[in-house]
Amino acid sequence: MLELAILGFLYEAPLHGYELRKRITALTGHVKPVAESTLYPAIKRLEKAGLLARATEPGAVAAPRHVLTLTEEGRQELRRRLAEPPRRDITDENRWFTVLAFLRHLDDAPAQAAVLRRRLAFLEEPASFFYDGDRPLRAEELDDPFRRGLLTIARATSRAELTWLRETIGALDG
Amino acid sequence: MLELAILGFLYEAPLHGYELRKRITALTGHVKPVAESTLYPAIKRLEKAGLLARATEPGAVAAPRHVLTLTEEGRQELRRRLAEPPRRDITDENRWFTVLAFLRHLDDAPAQAAVLRRRLAFLEEPASFFYDGDRPLRAEELDDPFRRGLLTIARATSRAELTWLRETIGALDG
DNA sequence: TCTGGATACATCCGTTGCGAGGTATTGTCG
DNA sequence: CGACAATACCTCGCAACGGATGTATCCAGA
Known part of the structure; x- marks a missing residue:
C-alpha cells in the first residue's frame, strides 16, 4: 500500500x-x-x-x-498494480482508498470500471461480523450497543459506497 | 489488533x-x-x-x-487495552471496529463513554485527503471522479458514525 | 477403496513496519 | 545570540505478517 x-x-x-x-x-x-x-x-x-x-x-x-x-x-x-490489485487492496478500506486515489492514472475506462466492479462484488457479498452458527446476526438481534453500532456504521458506509459505485460504473460504461 | x-x-x-x-x-x-x-x-x-x-x-x-x-x-x-487504546486503535477503522466489538467487556459506562469520546474527537478533527497547500480540498473541487468518490464515501461514513457516537455517549451519560 | 475436505496444530523464511536514535542545515523568535 | 522548529535524509533491531509447507485424524462421497 x-x-x-x-x-x-x-x-x-x-x-x-x-x-x-x-x-x-x-x-x-x-x-x-x-x-x-x-x-x-x-x-x-x-x-x-x-x-x-x-x-x-x-x-x-x-x-x-x-x-x-x-x-x-x-x-x-503502477498501471499494472492499479489494473490488477490483489484481493487485499479491494477488501481493506485503507488499501482500497489508496487504489481509488490513483485509479485515474489507469488511462482506460473499461479497466477502471473492472476494478470498481471487483469492489462492488465484494461489497455485495453477504457478510456480517457476528454469527449464530452459520446465520449472520442482524444489528437488531444484538443486545450489545457497541456491536449494534458497529453493524449500523458498517451498513451505512456500505450503502453510500454501493450507490457511488453503481453510479460511477454506469458513467464509465455509458 | x-x-x-x-x-x-x-x-x-x-x-x-x-x-x-x-x-x-x-x-x-x-x-x-x-x-x-x-x-x-x-x-x-x-x-x-x-x-x-x-x-x-x-x-x-x-x-x-x-x-x-x-x-x-x-x-x-483486556480491560486495560480497552480502557486505554493506543491512538492507532482509535484512528484505524479496522482496529477501531475490534475495540468496539469488545468494548462491552469494559464494565464501566463512564470508561466506555471516554473511549467513544476519543473516537468522536478524532472524527471531528477537520481532515481531508487532498490539499491545495494547506487548504483541504472539498469533494466538489476535484475533477477526478475517483477522488471525489473517496471523499464522498468518507464523509458519509463519518456522518453515520458521528450520529451514532453522539447518541450512544448521551445514553451512557444519561 | 481412495480421494478430498474439514478439523487441528505447527514451523520456516522472507518481507514489511515501526520505534528509537542519529546527522546536518536553515530560518525564526525571544 | 542561543534555543528550537522545520527541513531533509538515514540506520538498527525487533516485532508482526503472510505464503508455503508439513503432520495427523476423521468423515463423506465417488
Missing part, C-alpha cells in the same frame, strides 16, 4: 522524499501515520527494483534533496 | 485455536484475513506473557485441541 502511494504520487510529478512523505501523510496519515523508517526503505526497494531513479539536488532550504522520478518500468508497474 | 481480538473472544469463553480463528475470521476476515501463521505465534506470545493458559484435550473430531483460557492477568490486560 505504501509502495502504491509512492508510485502514485511520483506518477504525477517528481518529488523528493520529504515532500512525498507529506503527501502520503495527508492521504492516509490521519488514519495510519507513515513512519520515516518505513518510507525511506520503501523508496530504496523501489529504486533497487528499477522503478524509480534518484537525482541529488542542492537543498532549497536545508540538506540536499533526492528528487525521485519514476522510470518507464515504474510507470508501467 | 489480533491480540485484542484473541483476548476479547477468550474473555467470553475458553476456546481452542481453530475455533478462535473462525470467530476472528468472521469478525475481521472478510476485510483482512488472518493467516494461521499469524494466529498461532500470537497465541504463543500471549501465553508466554502469562495472559492465557493452555489445556490439551483429546480432539472431538480430529487432532487434540488446545483449549485456551484467559488468566486473571489476561482479563485485566
Whole structure:
C-alpha cells in the first residue's frame, strides 16, 4: 500500500522524499501515520527494483534533496498494480482508498470500471461480523450497543459506497 | 489488533485455536484475513506473557485441541487495552471496529463513554485527503471522479458514525 | 477403496513496519 | 545570540505478517 502511494504520487510529478512523505501523510496519515523508517526503505526497494531513479539536488532550504522520478518500468508497474490489485487492496478500506486515489492514472475506462466492479462484488457479498452458527446476526438481534453500532456504521458506509459505485460504473460504461 | 481480538473472544469463553480463528475470521476476515501463521505465534506470545493458559484435550473430531483460557492477568490486560487504546486503535477503522466489538467487556459506562469520546474527537478533527497547500480540498473541487468518490464515501461514513457516537455517549451519560 | 475436505496444530523464511536514535542545515523568535 | 522548529535524509533491531509447507485424524462421497 505504501509502495502504491509512492508510485502514485511520483506518477504525477517528481518529488523528493520529504515532500512525498507529506503527501502520503495527508492521504492516509490521519488514519495510519507513515513512519520515516518505513518510507525511506520503501523508496530504496523501489529504486533497487528499477522503478524509480534518484537525482541529488542542492537543498532549497536545508540538506540536499533526492528528487525521485519514476522510470518507464515504474510507470508501467503502477498501471499494472492499479489494473490488477490483489484481493487485499479491494477488501481493506485503507488499501482500497489508496487504489481509488490513483485509479485515474489507469488511462482506460473499461479497466477502471473492472476494478470498481471487483469492489462492488465484494461489497455485495453477504457478510456480517457476528454469527449464530452459520446465520449472520442482524444489528437488531444484538443486545450489545457497541456491536449494534458497529453493524449500523458498517451498513451505512456500505450503502453510500454501493450507490457511488453503481453510479460511477454506469458513467464509465455509458 | 489480533491480540485484542484473541483476548476479547477468550474473555467470553475458553476456546481452542481453530475455533478462535473462525470467530476472528468472521469478525475481521472478510476485510483482512488472518493467516494461521499469524494466529498461532500470537497465541504463543500471549501465553508466554502469562495472559492465557493452555489445556490439551483429546480432539472431538480430529487432532487434540488446545483449549485456551484467559488468566486473571489476561482479563485485566483486556480491560486495560480497552480502557486505554493506543491512538492507532482509535484512528484505524479496522482496529477501531475490534475495540468496539469488545468494548462491552469494559464494565464501566463512564470508561466506555471516554473511549467513544476519543473516537468522536478524532472524527471531528477537520481532515481531508487532498490539499491545495494547506487548504483541504472539498469533494466538489476535484475533477477526478475517483477522488471525489473517496471523499464522498468518507464523509458519509463519518456522518453515520458521528450520529451514532453522539447518541450512544448521551445514553451512557444519561 | 481412495480421494478430498474439514478439523487441528505447527514451523520456516522472507518481507514489511515501526520505534528509537542519529546527522546536518536553515530560518525564526525571544 | 542561543534555543528550537522545520527541513531533509538515514540506520538498527525487533516485532508482526503472510505464503508455503508439513503432520495427523476423521468423515463423506465417488
